[in-house]
Amino acid sequence: MQNSFTEENYLKIIHALSGRDGVEVSTNALAESTSTRAASVTDMLRKLADKGLIHYKKYQGVTLTEAGEKVAISVIRKHRLWEVFLVEKLGFGWDEVHDIAEELEHVPSNELVERLDAFLGHPRFDPHGDPIPDAKGNLTDPDYLILTDVGIGEKVLMMGVLDHAPSFLQHLDRSGITLGSVLEITEINEYDKSASVRINGSQTLFISLEVSKNLLVQRR
Amino acid sequence: MQNSFTEENYLKIIHALSGRDGVEVSTNALAESTSTRAASVTDMLRKLADKGLIHYKKYQGVTLTEAGEKVAISVIRKHRLWEVFLVEKLGFGWDEVHDIAEELEHVPSNELVERLDAFLGHPRFDPHGDPIPDAKGNLTDPDYLILTDVGIGEKVLMMGVLDHAPSFLQHLDRSGITLGSVLEITEINEYDKSASVRINGSQTLFISLEVSKNLLVQRR
DNA sequence: AAAAAAATTTAGACTAACCTAAAAAATATT
DNA sequence: AATATTTTTTAGGTTAGTCTAAATTTTTTT
Known part of the structure; x- marks a missing residue:
């Protein structure tokens, strides 16, 4: 049978929370991510387990089966x-x-x-x-670094973001940081870990730790 | 509030069955078109009426309200x-x-x-x-003619189809009839109303009444 | 105009996806 | 280790959209 919109969303979210190492995902984490209550999640987990899409034993969290992984990746x-x-x-x-x-x-x-x-x-x-x-x-x-792991003086390429929130992305737009920008940390403030970053070899700008934590970069 | 997938489908189908003159659509016709049972249609009609999207009086068939028409046309x-x-x-x-x-x-x-x-x-x-x-x-x-309304010798432009069934469209493909083709009826068979049609001034081919009935054309 | 037939609605149920409240299991704290 | 806390599950309900079977209304036929 076909999977519903809702089932596909659960699988996608389990995939995301499970990470690359396929760690067990808790009922509460799913309730949080799906904006539903834990009891509803339990219902759905039983259904997904019956369909062979997840490994599920009561009280033990879930992981995707091969079949579930396939659906999640397709979504x-x-x-x-x-x-x-x-x-x-x-x-x-x-x-x-x-x-x-x-x-x-x-x-x-x-x-x-x-x-x-x-x-x-x-x-x-x-x-x-x-x-x-x-x-x-x-x-x-791809094994990108987070900007916080980059030292002063290193030049890196901006490759992605961890946070997809519109407000964060708009903030990057206003700062002139886009995919492909060359970033060089010129200074790190010990007190709050905020940083000065030179963008494409020209303007320099301050970015907070919050922002650094969400920027994925690559050494060149 | 937002309209569901199902509600939008009902409105679209009512629009289609209602035609340009906005005639009442029967419960049974809707059951047929939606592949559901009449009882289910009745339930939905009550809901759509409550939302102000259709005019509905028991046993009398339905028409779209302005609001319902708007939704249907948007879909x-x-x-x-x-x-x-x-x-x-x-x-x-x-x-x-x-x-x-x-x-x-x-x-x-x-x-x-x-x-x-x-x-x-x-x-x-x-x-x-x-x-x-x-x-x-x-x-x-646009006020197109149906090919059955075209006389012998008239040249018309193929502008559309009434039947959207893949089998019909594939039949047209095999016949070399596409949107924009110039059609000229060279002969009509009195017995079964099948016709000979010259396409773009070159090949001539036989088409059945069934096909003629589903071709929308325009005089030039 | 009465009877028969057809169309429509009502009544009562089902499934998917959700809910709250309560029970049970797992985990953390003393 | 016993108790408290947190997490998860169960029990019982709700809504949207569907169903069947029975009742009602409308339409057609005689």
């Missing part, structure tokens, strides 16, 4: 491809596309996804720098 | 724009897009529709020749 693939479409083709800002992609990701039809992928030129990353799984479901997380 | 606009996208941009055949557009039409976001419309170059017609309502909800049905 993620669709989400990220649609985000590319919205930004590249329709001209939306990267801060505007999340909610719309959240709907589009549940539109069924493999043919649609594959044609969309081709139309977009088989992009590898979405507008936030997140990697797009390929048609076979291979999702390789 | 039709989205459906037809997505069909253009699927055919023009993703390369789907006109026989393959209906079901996918049926899903996409319920994705919310006015911003999305308006940007899609602009991206497509504000198309006036979908791949089946159906007119696309504008952003204000103006939908003007």
